[in-house]
Amino acid sequence: MSTKVSIDPNLCYGSGECVHRAPSVFEFVDEYGVVRPGRADSGDDPRVQEAAEKCPSQAILLTE
Numbered sequence: 001m002s003t004k005v006s007i008d009p010n011l012c013y014g015s016g017e018c019v020h021r022a023p024s025v026f027e028f029v030d031e032y033g034v035v036r037p038g039r040a041d042s043g044d045d046p047r048v049q050e051a052a053e054k055c056p057s058q059a060i061l062l063t064e
Protein backbone atom coordinates (compact mmCIF):
# COMPACT_ATOMS: atom_id res chain seq x y z
CA MET A 1 0.00 0.00 0.00
CA SER A 2 1.24 3.44 -0.81
CA THR A 3 1.53 6.15 1.80
CA LYS A 4 -0.99 8.97 1.47
CA VAL A 5 -0.07 12.61 1.71
CA SER A 6 -2.36 15.47 2.66
CA ILE A 7 -2.09 19.02 3.95
CA ASP A 8 -4.05 20.28 6.93
CA PRO A 9 -5.44 23.60 5.68
CA ASN A 10 -5.83 24.82 9.25
CA LEU A 11 -2.08 24.52 9.86
CA CYS A 12 -0.61 25.58 6.50
CA TYR A 13 0.33 29.24 6.34
CA GLY A 14 1.64 29.25 2.79
CA SER A 15 5.40 29.30 3.30
CA GLY A 16 5.88 27.52 -0.03
CA GLU A 17 8.52 25.06 1.15
CA CYS A 18 6.57 22.05 -0.08
CA VAL A 19 5.91 23.52 -3.54
CA HIS A 20 9.61 24.31 -3.84
CA ARG A 21 10.73 20.81 -2.83
CA ALA A 22 8.19 18.70 -4.74
CA PRO A 23 6.42 20.79 -7.38
CA SER A 24 5.02 17.71 -9.11
CA VAL A 25 3.04 16.85 -5.97
CA PHE A 26 2.28 20.18 -4.28
CA GLU A 27 0.93 23.41 -5.71
CA PHE A 28 -0.28 26.77 -4.48
CA VAL A 29 -4.00 27.48 -4.48
CA ASP A 30 -5.10 30.84 -3.08
CA GLU A 31 -1.61 31.22 -1.57
CA TYR A 32 -1.76 27.98 0.43
CA GLY A 33 -0.11 24.67 -0.28
CA VAL A 34 -2.29 21.80 -1.46
CA VAL A 35 -1.68 18.32 -2.87
CA ARG A 36 -2.20 18.30 -6.62
CA PRO A 37 -5.27 16.40 -7.84
CA GLY A 38 -4.46 12.72 -8.27
CA ARG A 39 -1.21 12.90 -6.27
CA ALA A 40 -2.49 11.91 -2.84
CA ASP A 41 -0.72 8.55 -3.15
CA SER A 42 2.74 10.17 -3.31
CA GLY A 43 3.68 9.75 0.35
CA ASP A 44 6.48 7.30 -0.45
CA ASP A 45 8.30 9.87 -2.59
CA PRO A 46 11.46 10.95 -0.71
CA ARG A 47 10.90 14.57 -1.76
CA VAL A 48 7.43 14.45 -0.23
CA GLN A 49 8.80 12.96 2.98
CA GLU A 50 11.46 15.64 3.14
CA ALA A 51 8.82 18.32 2.55
CA ALA A 52 6.79 16.89 5.44
CA GLU A 53 9.84 17.01 7.71
CA LYS A 54 10.71 20.56 6.69
CA CYS A 55 7.23 22.09 6.67
CA PRO A 56 7.56 24.89 9.24
CA SER A 57 4.02 24.37 10.51
CA GLN A 58 3.97 20.54 10.42
CA ALA A 59 0.94 20.75 8.14
CA ILE A 60 1.90 17.87 5.82
CA LEU A 61 0.42 14.58 6.96
CA LEU A 62 1.64 11.14 5.86
CA THR A 63 -0.70 8.23 6.55
CA GLU A 64 -0.62 4.55 5.61
Ligand code: SF4
Pocket residue numbers: 007011012013014015016017018019032033054055056057058059060
Ligand atom coordinates in the same frame (compact mmCIF):
# COMPACT_ATOMS: atom_id res chain seq x y z
S1 SF4 B 1 5.53 23.81 3.55
FE1 SF4 B 1 3.83 23.60 5.01
S2 SF4 B 1 3.23 25.68 5.58
FE2 SF4 B 1 4.49 25.80 3.72
S3 SF4 B 1 2.99 25.80 2.01
FE3 SF4 B 1 3.64 23.67 2.35
S4 SF4 B 1 2.12 22.81 3.79
FE4 SF4 B 1 1.94 25.04 3.87
